[in-house]
Amino acid sequence: MNDGHHEQGLTSLRVATYNIHHGADVADRLDLARTAAVIAASGAGLVGLQEVDRHWSERSAFADQAGWLAERLEMRVVYAANLDLHPVAVGQERRQYGTAILSRYPIRSFVNSSLPGVQGGEPRGFLAAEVDLASGQGAPQPLCFATTHLSEASPRAREKEAARIRELLGPTPRRTIVTGDLNALPGTPELKLLTEVLVDAWSAVHAxxxxxxxxxxxxxxxxxxDYVLVSPDITVEAVRVRTDVDASDHLPLVADLTW
Structure with missing residues (x-):
């Protein structure tokens, strides 16, 4: 698929979601260059990332992982810090941990909405960006691309988070793609809250x-x-899990879409 291609009124786009585990594999070996290589090989023009460190700690060499990946891949980036702590020492950067969106297209705006959680649990957010797929060629083609990382604490926590996301999406979302590590299996109540207004890309192709x-x-x-969910006005042409990579403790999910 020619990512972002426009022909005879049809737009095609490849997207991906990837929990990068702060650039460490299952053996906890840090190698962000390997993470970048996996993203590049996916061919995706829009990527939702979870578990992204920004000056967080020694585990990721205090790197700005979102900024580094964007520069390495020559992509635009927006970052959402769901954990935002004071630096280790005065004058250093704040320690942040959260989600990010990488884009080959202009990002017109973005917002990270806090999600309701459980007392003492890790804060979660819903990062949504308005992306212009036209890339300066012709009339703007706005698209809402979002990513999130739902709680692993309990199904009840995820239900509350999913309910808030559904409120943010509205009853009839259009030209919308939601990606993320939802920590929920297919058919669970928390996932159904989302699939009542969005289409699960995997189920659409692999029923x-x-x-x-x-x-x-x-x-x-x-x-x-890990899921790619799309509004009903978007067609899922193909979706697959990259099973040949080991840069994280998760595998990336890649989907080809048209509308």
């Missing part, structure tokens, strides 16, 4: 393979918890 599409763990895939 007879609901027990496949595993994205976790990378070492022994046995759960489908």
């Amino acid at each position: 007879a393979e609901e027990d496949a599409g595993y994205t976790f763990s990378a070492a022994q895939p046995e759960r489908r918890i």
Whole structure:
């Protein structure tokens, strides 16, 4: 698929979602260059990332991972810090951890909306960007591209988070793509809250393979918890899990879309 291609009124786009585990693999070996190579090989023009460090700690060499990946891949980036802590020492950068969106297209605006959580739990957010697929050629083609990382604390926590995302999306979302590590299996109440207004890309193409599409763990895939969800006006042409990579403890999910 020619990503971002426009022909006879049809637009095609490749997107991906990837929990990068702060650039470390299942053996906790840090190698952000390997993460970048996986993203580049996907061919995606829009990528939702989760578990992204920004000056966080020694585990990621205090790097700005979102900025580094964007520069390495020559992509635009927006970052959302769901954890935002004071620096280790005065004068250093704040320690942040959250989600990011990489884009080959202009990002017109973005917002990170806080999600309701459980007391004492890790804060979660819904990062949504308005992207212009026209890239300066012809009339703007706005698209809402979002990413999130739902709680692993409990199904009830995820239900509250999913309900808030659904409120943010509205009853009839259009030209909208939601990606992320939802920490929820297919058919769970929290996922149904979202699939009542969005289409699960994997199910749209692999209806007879609901027990496949595993994205976790990378070492022994046995759960489908990473998703690309699209509004009903977007057609899912293909979707696949990259099972040949080991840069994270998750596997990336890549989808080809048209409208």
